[in-house]
Amino acid sequence: MKFERKDLPVGTPVVAMVGGGQLARMTQEAAVALGIQLRVLAEGPAVSAAQAVADAPVGDYRDPETVRRFAAEADVVTFDHEHVPTDLLRQLEADGVKVRPGPDALVHAQDKAVMRQRLDVFDAPAPAHQVVASKADVEDFAKRIGGFPIILKTTRGGYDGKGVWVAESADDPTAEEAFRATVPILAEEKVDFVRELSAVVARSPHGQAVAYPVVESVQKDGICVEVTAPAPGLAPDRAAQAQQTALRIAKELGVVGILAVEMFEARDGRLLVNELAMRPHNTGHWSIEGAVTSQFENHLRAVLDLPLGSPAARAPYTVMVNVLGGDVEDMHLGLLHCMARDPGLKVHFYGKSVKPGRKIGHVTAYGDDLEETRERARHAAAYLTGTIDE
């Protein structure tokens, strides 16, 4: 590591985070405040988090020796993404390294088939699902659940809408595309949903857990674009139900750190688990300004087994809108207008160059009025992206 223990104040916790994306970058804000030394295993010398931390060795997270060296002398290893091979993490644990979340938990966020199977054991509410290996399997599954369309997903490696297809029939070309993937395919019921919700919780090795207010998230082309906290109009008992589901999953799977449970609010009233993430999550970014303790701070507190901070909301409404790359290359130019228009706006840039559709930042607004707060956040994101010019 860049700093020896003797260079740091006695007792300074060292957290080694695999991956140098924006989640690691935002974790650094919380680490700096708490006097925690964050190391990042970066994909390159100038990736998002490498611009923001003092100690960011470049290395391949798939290489056991690289990860072992990276983990040396850290108090705990945690993650900016879920792509580290499970076996590699098991080996690290066997070496005595604290890995949080551990591989036995993390596999449920890495492999959707494993996740579905495990959640079924304790009857977590889920869409109908089945691993499929052929056109005949797809046909059978569709028949069982009452027909097409259905969803096909790669069990591993998908993110931001990649690795997900809608099949209108067993002969649908998307089904063929899915079967060209090198990993098993999961078929799922295409849920007729009113909206998507997300329940973010944090859990510590001691078993302490806290649940953030349940949020509404809007996805576009499989990418989270807007989050409103709390989910408007969600009845308290429904919100509690979503939180309890997330807390139950965290406990049953032995999650340590942040767990985000993305759910469908189905038109028939069911709250169904869609995806799991075991790391700070896009649906929790609102918590930086919107909650007493941000998801990034609680992730650090959880992996270090420190008591968790309050997840309570600080404002009646907080709205986060992602800033996606558009036609404007210099995103900082837009700050002049956005900051002058709205002195309460909070802008987050990730140190990422603009590419069309790439998440390069987010904006957050909070306030007493839902529509006004949404307008502020949506306006700023659209202006920065370049889709509006006033």
Next chain:
Amino acid sequence: MKFERKDLPVGTPVVAMVGGGQLARMTQEAAVALGIQLRVLAEGPAVSAAQAVADAPVGDYRDPETVRRFAAEADVVTFDHEHVPTDLLRQLEADGVKVRPGPDALVHAQDKAVMRQRLDVFDAPAPAHQVVASKADVEDFAKRIGGFPIILKTTRGGYDGKGVWVAESADDPTAEEAFRATVPILAEEKVDFVRELSAVVARSPHGQAVAYPVVESVQKDGICVEVTAPAPGLAPDRAAQAQQTALRIAKELGVVGILAVEMFEARDGRLLVNELAMRPHNTGHWSIEGAVTSQFENHLRAVLDLPLGSPAARAPYTVMVNVLGGDVEDMHLGLLHCMARDPGLKVHFYGKSVKPGRKIGHVTAYGDDLEETRERARHAAAYLTGTIDE
């Protein structure tokens, strides 16, 4: 610099901050969020801010060539402390570097005699004062203002109570001690004050300015130990008067960035300017959680000439208490108790080793009830320091 322009997204602002203390460290939290690249000129490889930023060359801020190299390619140079020689900064400006605050403003925070003289020109309210060079001068000054005790201060180089003496007579040994200093000495009226206040403002090169709520600060042995925002019981017109004084000073002196104006609330009703600081200030740390825009973010926005953020308070009361080094060497041990006791507590550690009386961190609590909020913050600071054990 560690990162070339081409490594960073187009338009990324680069801010070069001289000094690697906790103010630079906390500025980094705001810089990371805004996608601003912060470089720090560090006093050593592992000082407070060097642990927290990617680009922290070590160098002597008094050496012109070092500072010139450090400033190269940055958009603006700013400061974690006020010790950079004025002439060196004038030279930088002559080279075309943007220095904010500029040397002509900064000299008023560096030299108390220059500050007093300048403030007199526009009748800013101040204690009686006079530069003194001898015992006879001290005697004359005391006679003029109605007698001893008086305050003696070094005009340059003092901080945290260092370089300040109370003289009970012209023969007081402290007066002799003062005259052993290598810089001129300023004599001031010893103000009979009810309490100390601080008015923090931010000002941009365009002349835009915002004023934070006026806070009450408590000093112990010349060190700021507690800040309450807003100052309890301060009448709105008095608060406005303090803010106007600070805004006037910022404008008259051409300050860019944060200006903190420490004031005495005198028993006779006067609000008198005590000290100026032209950088994020201990009396503004509450703003990290307590205001819509922290002083660190507004300092960055100001020096980059971005529109300033709202300085409005987010809670009825916010109390910050400094954590000073005590007998406990591992400050992180105390976190278990403090975080478990108060899930709303915000802890800030500076990455500094414990030395008795050294500022090694601060805690912030906010809430609706002043006494309860104060108790929370005071308890946590005392527990972490080791002066209480439950």
